[in-house]
Amino acid sequence: MIPAESAVKEADGLAFGRRVREDSGVDFNRCYQCLTCTLSCPVSFAMDYQPNQLMRMIQTGAAAEVLRSRTIWVCASCETCAARCPQGIDIPRVMDTLRQIALREKIAGREAAIPAFHLTFLKSIRRWGREYELGMVIGLKIKTRDFFNDIGLGIRMLMKGKMGLLPHRIKGAGEIQAIFRKSREVGED
Amino acid sequence: MKYAYYPGCSQETTSAEYNRSAVEVCRALEIELVEIPDWNCCGASSCHAVDDRLAHALVGRNLAIAEKEGTDLAVVCPACFLRLRKTRKEFRDDAALREKLPGLIDMPYSARYEVRHLLDILANTVGFEKVAEKVKKPLAGLKVVAYYGCYLVRPPEVTGIDDPENPQIMDTLLKALGADALDWRGKVECCGGSLLLTRRDIEGRLVAGICEAAREVGAEAIVTACGLCQHNLETGQPGENPLPVFYFTELMGLAYGLDARPWLRRHLVNPASLLKKHGFN
């Protein structure tokens, strides 16, 4: 893993803003700080920077703070802010772009469990072609060293057949692997 | 009436009762849902956060397979619905994606057919009058709130099957079944989605707010169109007497006199006593 410091420095400053704009296709410079996004956001209470602050930070090139923030990961992609922004700024799209940059640059941010979840989920698809919940939950628990939370719920789900014990591998699993090979822009974690 | 059908991963496991009830009520309405062969996961709430190209390619394979059925594609999961519609829209709008997608999936794709949510099909192709005609046991007196969550209505320019702030489509359906669909403030709130698996604290707080809003208006149950919402609402409710959470298709099945027991048995919040109170066994 590249040390976070050097990766952030490289992505720093105004070049960072240009990159976010290019990758996302979103013009966050149109933001006039009306706060509609933040006041609409259901998870603002769990963010270290509010969505409107994040727009300003990207404009001013605060790359390191943005890419290490909890905000980019705890955003639930609920699309409420985008539906209400009077300037038509697609904030969830910007969040996706920031996540992709943070993963590509291997930046260790304040929120570890959520990016680990996304990568574990993708591994499951790569391997089976479908989501394999039990394998994913176990993989995630190993990654985050959290073994005891929700065990009771997990057992109830297994009993009700809500979580398959075994994965379903699709016939075209080879095609899925080829799709990963051809598409994947981010290296394996 | 025939549609290609994409069930989506959760509908095979966690929310299999959604899939089964959807297929059965459609059969009762003479809608044939033809499951597309060997579909793969659409990438759901994770892939778009990691890699754009991969997200479009995983979805594109399903779209290309579905196109071979020669009909529009029906979907029940709102997250799959968003992903499928988004890739189709970008394929139509963006020449670069049009050029590279077939190579990534090694299949032709033309975006000829629409991706439609079952609620939209019921409202706008079948018609709620016809949906109501099949009711044998009206859900009279059952007080419910229709919970839409995020992706049925947002982003409005991609999915938007109804007004993004105050949708009515599911309320109208529930009224057609005879239920008392109450007006409430939680209908388009977010349940936290996949934060369930990583930040239970956040997800729990969102779920608690939604359930509070449902109780505030005197709802006896919440009705949803999403497997992840159903799961989050069932498992994250605080307090002693959690509200049952139904799929709209299950309530259709009950009103149509279909055998709903195999679906309802799988619920983590047992709805039996509520249904008994209203004369359903």
Ligand code: SF4
């Ligand atoms: S709603 Fe739009 S314009 Fe208003 S603060 Fe948020 S991003 Fe800026």
Ligand code: SF4
């Ligand atoms: S998409 Fe993210 S930032 Fe926007 S309102 Fe939802 S959780 Fe908040």
